[in-house]
Amino acid sequence: MTNDKPLRLLQPMKGEPWDIDAYITRGGYEAWQKCVRENNPDGVVEELKRASLRGRGGAGFPTGLKWEKVLHHRSDERYFVCNAGEHEPGTFKDRHLIKHFPHQLIEGCLIASFTVNAKESYIYLNAEFEEERSNFEKALVQARERGYLGKNVLGTGVDVDIEIFDGHGSYVAGEETAMLESMQGRPAHPKQKPPFYPTDFGLHGKPTLINNVETLSHVPHILRNGAEWFKEVGAEKTPGTMLFSLSGAVQRPGVYELPLGTPLRYLIEECGGGVPEGRKVKAVFPGGPSFSMVGPDELDLAMDFDTLKKAGTGLGSAGVIVVDDATCMVAHTLKLSTFFREESCGQCPPCRIGTEHLEGLVAKIEEGKGTQEDLDKMLQICGFVKGTGFCTLVTGASVLVQNSFRLFRHEFEAHVANHACPFNPAAEVVSATG
Ligand SMILES: Cc1cc2nc3c(=O)[nH]c(=O)nc-3n(C[C@H](O)[C@H](O)[C@H](O)COP(=O)(O)O)c2cc1C
Incomplete structure (x- = not known):
């Protein structure tokens, strides 16, 4: 091929x-x-x-x-x-x-x-x-x-x-x-x-x-x-081309058609022109917010269904979101947790209640008001709700938090230890006075 x-x-x-x-x-x-x-x-x-x-x-x-x-x-x-x-x-x-x-x-x-x-x-x-x-x-x-x-x-x-x-x-x-x-x-x-x-x-x-x-x-x-x-192009088991929606911290966001199996790096650097203003890639969602992020050391991963699954994430509908190193991952996780809470249809109790709790706990931590107990509770809820529900929404919501914590644990812990967001000094003032 x-x-x-x-x-x-x-x-x-x-x-x-x-x-x-x-x-x-x-x-x-x-x-x-x-x-x-x-x-x-x-x-x-x-x-x-x-x-x-x-x-x-x-x-x-x-x-x-x-x-x-x-x-x-x-x-x-x-x-x-x-x-x-x-x-x-x-x-x-x-x-x-x-x-x-x-x-x-x-x-x-x-x-x-x-x-x-x-x-x-x-x-x-x-x-x-x-x-x-x-x-x-x-x-x-x-x-x-x-x-x-x-x-x-x-x-x-x-x-x-x-x-x-x-x-x-x-x-x-x-x-x-x-x-x-x-x-x-x-x-x-x-x-x-x-x-x-x-x-x-x-x-x-x-x-x-x-x-x-x-x-x-x-x-x-x-x-x-x-x-x-x-089948002339693409990956062995998943041939053909696929459309990648590229967004986030890149110079040229847009829709790109590439053979399945193209390295993530090619999409970000060659198609997207890399991260703007000399900043670096901090994380990438290769398959939208419902699948795990990968770190900057994984940009050579081939973008096809099987390779990404094996790497513990997924291709989904190939909505690739790039996050740069100026981003607070707790704030980013909060933004997406809010999306999942808002979009839960409310039919399945673990999803309705779980997405609400997750958003609440991440918000508390992001504001600098979280405790070690909140971190434990957050992870516990992820474990409880994952795989429940008639669709995959609540699983996506829990994978997001688990994965974000696994990759950026130090940022979550810094919010708790310092009672503030290390990326946003204004938050320190708020927490010091509030
Ligand atoms: C929460 C959720 C949202 C989805 N949204 C879409 C969508 O907007 N468009 C879509 O084609 N598939 C969406 N899907 C996947 C569909 O359920 C289904 O798998 C797909 O339409 C089948 O088409 P395909 O076999 O051509 O991929 C979604 C799945 C989930 C769990």
């Missing part, structure tokens, strides 16, 4: 993003035409399995396997939903794809919907994505005008359509079972898995294929160019 830096999903296009001719010029809708004319769903699934495409929404589940489960389900009432919820801090690659490459996504959605013979198909679109929605709608209109979707697609007698569903706008609503609940007018609460996998019990209790925006955007390229082409 080569380690070139090819652009597949982010190939520059001339014209407006919704311009269908610009997309067709670079081979757009060829895969869809072939699919709908050949009508060989098993062949499509086999190609995705051969490509070893894994979901880009966070869990990295093998895409072909998921499509196969829905395609061969005994129920003949199936649904398809594209997950465009994207509400995690530091992840913004899906909105980039929708805004700049809407036809690529539409083609992926059409292929998915047709392959599993969905009765209805939706894109669950974050309601805050206004410009993205507008571009997507304009692209849908053009695709409809050309006969690529709607009734009797390209004269084949096939009917396929995609409806936009206004997303709930919360982090948990992006979790697939919570998303389906909110689509059915109920609170966006996750369900227990097993048994409630959407491939068996999805929309209206029927098998439902759910895929992330980026996963679906890869599909037309794989079917047009073949699985072997897809």
